[in-house]
Amino acid sequence: MTTVTAQASRSVLTKVLTPALVLVMLTVGAAQAQLSKIEKKLVANVDAHRAEALKLLEEVVNINSGTMNFEGVQKVGQIFRAKLDALGFTTQWIDGKPFQRAGHLVARHAGKGKTILLIGHLDTVFELSSPFQKYTVENDSVVHGPGVGDMKGGDVVIIQSLQALNDAGLLKDMSIIVVMTGDEELSGEPLALSKYDLIEAAKVADIAIGFEDGDGLPETANISRRSSSDWTLKVTGVPAHSSQIFTDKIGAGAIYEASRILNLFYNDLSKEPDLTFNPGVILGGSTVEHDINKNGGSAFGKGNIVSKEVIVTGDIRTISPEQLDKARETMKRIVAQHLPQTNAEITFDEGYPPLAATPGNYELLKHFDKVSRDMGFGPVTANRPRDAGAADISFTSGYVDMAIDGLGLGSAGGHTVHEIADPRTLAMQSKRTAVLLYRLTREKVSSGR
Structure with a gap:
């Protein structure tokens, strides 16, 4: 099983990325005629610092920064903080104690013109208990490591592109805010505190750019992100000897009721475009102990005892607030239709909001697409919202143009x-970002609204 999964990950890079990059290598020189003298200087700077950037990527990937490893998250944050300090940013470490996480790195560079918010995150899903801890190189197009794609690679793109702009004497005139959160993979609570600094940055920014890996394809970008929030279903029934199930007094039991609810969730909602809802954990029986902090628990029951309780936890993802409201109302209606002698309730937690595909987002994609074409990297199209998860950029929705x-x-x-990345795309993305930032801060850019 492990070998097959590893080969599947490698196959994605081999089949999709490699042909595109080979074509780029053959055409990029001629296409750069579309770049100005200053833009060519930015490209050359990225190439000159390629080894340095890869070394930085290896350094931060080799530091475990699972969300709950606060020391590791802070250590990675301090490395990027030092890089931003050296570029003239005013940096601040936001203590995460109020929301039970390590904290965030926020850096500001005062300038003129449009304010651009660059978003990354320091944490990964791989805690200290994970067997996956180190950066390794397979060949020139495949590197392995925890967070190499999601998203320490994106953090390095931020640093390398800003370094190129600084070396060219361009950064001094730019208004840039960098926010690298420490809890993207497992948000602190309450979200009002956890995402406060990110939202405050969005309020003063005109443009937001996120450096998550999206669907993993450099020829696509996200102009929308689905929401992500949790739900909990609690079901109770009347415990009794199994010989009495379905009688008027005992009824159907908790497990039958939970099964009814989940089946109707599927029947009524599974065909809705861009909507997903997933029951990730289910515990049921005579007694249930649910540990929410460990996303699990234990259950006891016997085949000859009618089940007393069931707990189901899951998530729901939608493309718009309206779709989220509609789905929740449907789920509530289904839950309220109890089988005999059972009861059930469903609760919904706060979570990541959706990022809608606004005209302004389409306009920004057009600018990025033109940069990519002018550099010889080919077109960039919008990916499907279902091909990527939720991300911190969603919290900028409604604030940026x-x-x-x-x-x-x-x-x-x-x-x-089996997380892997193509290291050649580090320079590619850094070049495209540096030129994009240069153009955005000098051209008159319409939001499309």
Whole structure:
């Protein structure tokens, strides 16, 4: 099983990324005639610092920064903080104690013109208990490591692109905010505190750019992101000897009721475009002990005892607030239709909001697409919302005129021990980002609204 999964991750990079990059290598020289003298200087700077950038990527990947490893998250944050300090940013470490996490790195560079917010995150899904801890190089197009794609590679893209702008004497005039959160993979609570600094940055920004890996394809970018929030279903029944099930007094039992509810969730909602809802954990029986902090628990029951209780936890993802409200109302209606002698309730937690595909986001994608074409890297199209998960950029929704995400490395196997990335895309994304930032801060950019 392990070998097959690893090969599947590698296959994604081999089949999708490699042909595109080979074509780029053959055409990029001629296409750069579309770049100005200053833009060519930015490209040359990225190439000159390629080895340095890869060394930085290896350094931060080799530091475990699972969300709950506060020391590791802070250590990675301090490395990026030092890089931003050296570029003239005013940096601040936001203590995460109020929301039970390590904290965030926020850096500001005062300038003129449009304010651009660059978003990354320091944490990964791989805690200290994970067997996946180290950065390894397979060949010139495949590197392995926890967070190499999601998203320490994207963080390095931020640093390398800003370094190129600084070396060219361009950064001094730019208004840039960098926010690298420490809890993207497992948000602290309450979200009002956890995402406060990110939202405050969005309020003063005109444009937001995220460096998650999106669907892992450099030829796509996110102009929308689905929401992500949790739900909990609690079901109770009347415990009794199994010989009495279905009688008027005992009824159907908790497990039958939970099964009814989940089946109707599927029947009524599974065909809704861009909507997903997943029951990730289910515990049922005579007694249930649920540990919410460990996303699990234990249950006891016997085949000859009618089940007393069931707990189901899951998530729901939608493309718009309206779709989320509609889905929740449907789920509540289904839950309220109890089988005999059972009861059930469903609760919904706060979570990541959706990022809608606004005209401004489409306009920003057009700018990024033109940069990519002018550099010889080919077109960039919007990916399908279902091909990428939730991300911090969603918290900029409603505050910025334009937003785009997915500018991280070409990657595959995210959130698994087979996570890999194509290191060649580090320079590619850094070049595209540096030129994009240069153009956005000098051209008159319409939001499309």
